[in-house]
Amino acid sequence: MTLVEDFALLEKHGFTLLPYRLAKSEKEAVGAAKKIGYPVALKIVSPEIEHKTDVGGVKVNIRNDESLALAYRDIVQSAAGKKIDGVLVQKMARKGVELIIGGKKDPQFGHMMVLGLGGIYVEIFRDVSARICPLVGSDVEEMVSELKSHPLLEGARGKKPVNKKALQQLILKACNFMQKEDIKEMDLNPVVFDDQGCDIVDARFSR
C-alpha cells in the first residue's frame, strides 16, 4: 500500500490527520500549499526510501511559494535515481510535546499498545509503557503516569499540560484499529500534543 492509501485507511477509521496532498510536480505542490495554507512541510514519498529525514527528503516550515519551489527541487534531487510517488505537502504541526504511539501484535499476547516520548527519550532512555489490547481509559492514564518523563506531559517549566483526553481517545482509537484491521505493527510517530489537542505528523503500519 502507498502512503496515501495508508493515510486514507486511517481517515476511514476516524483518525484526523494533518491536512495533506500528494503533489507530482512543482506546480501541483504550490497549488496544494495554497489550499492547505502556509506554513507547510514537504516530504518525499518513495517506496524505496524508509528514513526520509536521513536522505534530505523532508523540509519543514515552508512559508511561501518561493521557498516551496526551491524546497521541492531539493527534495526531488535528494531522491535522484529512486522511484518517486510524489511529494507530500502537509500542514505544519502545532508546537508541543512529541509522543510516539505504537502498536504491535505480540506472538504471545496479541495486539498491544506502546506509548513513549519522541526523540531521545525512546531511543536512549527506553522510556516506554505498554498495555495489552483492548484498553480502557484507566489503562491510558496508567501508561502516561508510568513514563519516567511524564512530568513533561504534565506541563513542566510553565508549559500547559498536554490534552489527556485527546491522548486517551487517540490511543483507544489506535487500539481499536489494530484489532479491527489485524495490524502487525503500527507507528504514529510523532504525534504532537499541546493543551488543545494533537497533530499526527506521520503514520505507518504493516499487516
Place this chain on the structure above:
Amino acid sequence: MKKMLQRLKLAANPRSVAIVGASPTQNKIGNVVLRNFLDAKFPGKVYPVNPKHTEMYGLKCYAKVSDIPGSVDCVIIATPAETVPGVVEDCAAKKAGGVLILSGGFEEVGRTDLAQRIKEIADANGMPVVGPNCLGIYNPYSKLDSVFLPTYKLERPKPGNIAFITQSGAVGSTVMDLAAFYGLGFSKFISYGNSTVLDESDYLEFLMQDKETEIIILYLEGAKDGRRLLEAMKKVNRVKPIIALKAGRGMGGQAAARSHTGNIAGSYLAYQAAFKQAKVTEAEGISEVFDIVKIFDQPKTAGNRVGVITNGGGMGVLTADAIESEGLALAQFSKETEAELKKILPAYGNVANPLDLVADAGVEAYEKALNLLLKDPGVDALVVVVLLQTPPIDERIIHVLAAAAGNGKKPIATISVGGTYTESYRKVLESKGVPSYNSPRAAVKAMERFITYSKYCAELGKK
C-alpha cells in the same frame, strides 16, 4: 478443564501414590523420590512400580500401575521418555487421580510426538498431567514430594500459605531451599516443566481454589498462552496476590534501543504490560521475591503514610530517602502522639519522623513507640530500624517486634543491618513472622509493593 483441575486437587493431596521407575539404587531419581515418601513417613499408601522388582524397602513392588489393587490418587513417573506414553495410558485405564511426569526427553529435545500422545490420553480421560521434564509437586500438608533432590541437600519448607509455581526446576528448587532456610512456609510447590497438558494459567486457577494457599509466586520464562495467562492473572490476583518473576527479559531491552515503537514492543514489554494490567506484583530477582512475599502476610492498608522508628540516625535518613524514591510519604504524627513520644525520648531527643530513639534506646522504648504509632490514625504503615549492635537491645526485642507485627492493623517491615550476630537474629525474627530486611531500600521497596496491592484490593471493595 474443570474436571481436570478437580482431579488435580486429589492428585496434589493424595492418600495413595505410585512411583513408576522406583529403584533400590541410590541416587537414581526413582530411588530419591521413593525415599522422600518413606523418610517423610507419608501417611497414605506408597506403591513402587518397577517390573524388575517384586519388593523394595519392605514394600510390594508392582509391574505396572494397573496391577495395584486399590485406588491410586497420584502417579509419579520417572522412566525414560519412550516408555512414558504407555505408562500414562495404563494410568488412565487404572483411573488414577493424576500423573506427575518427572522424565525429560519430550518437546525440549524435539520429541513433540511423545508429548502429543500424552496430551491426547490426558484430554480423552480428563486426567491431569504435570510436566513432563519437571520436579512435580511438593505439598507439606499431604507429604506429597516428587522433588528428586535429596532432602539433606535441599531442605523442604515447613507448611505455610505460599504457593510457588515454577517452569524451571532449578530456580524452583533453589527458591524452595532458600524458603526453608529463611523459615517461610509453603502450601504447594509446583514445578511444571514443559506444560504439555496443564500450564501456568491452570495452576493459577487451581491455587485460587486451594484452601492452604494465600499468596502465589509465579516464576515464568515463557507463557504457553499469553492471553489466557492475562485473564487468569486478572481473575486470581484479585483473590490471592500473585508475585511474578519473569526470566528472559533481555530481548525487550535490545528491542527498546530501536527507534520504532513497533519494535520496542519486544516480548518482555508485553509481559510487563500484562502484569501491570492484572495488577500482579513483579519482582526483579529471586531475593526480591523473598523481600516481597514475606510482607504480604501483613495487614493491608490503603494509605501510604509511613512512620519510621530507628535507633540510628543515619539508617533513619536512608529509610526516609527510600520512602521518597519509592513514592511513599513520611507520616505526620498527631499532637497526642508527639506529646507521648517526648516522654520516651531523652532530653536531647527530637520528636520527628523518622523517630530517632537514639542508641541509648532499650527494648521498652521500642515497645512504647511502636504502640503509639500503631494507634496514631495518621500512620498507615511502619518501618522499624533496629540496629542490634547497640548495648541496650537484647533478645526481648524479638517478642516486641513479633507482637507489633502481629497487631493485625498496620503493616510493619523491620530493618536490621549487620553481620553474623544480626543475621542470626533476623532468622529468628523471620521464623516468628516478622518481615525482616537487611537494607532500608529492600524493606521500603517491599512495603511499596504491598501498599500498591492493598490499594488495588481496597478499590475492589474488599479488605
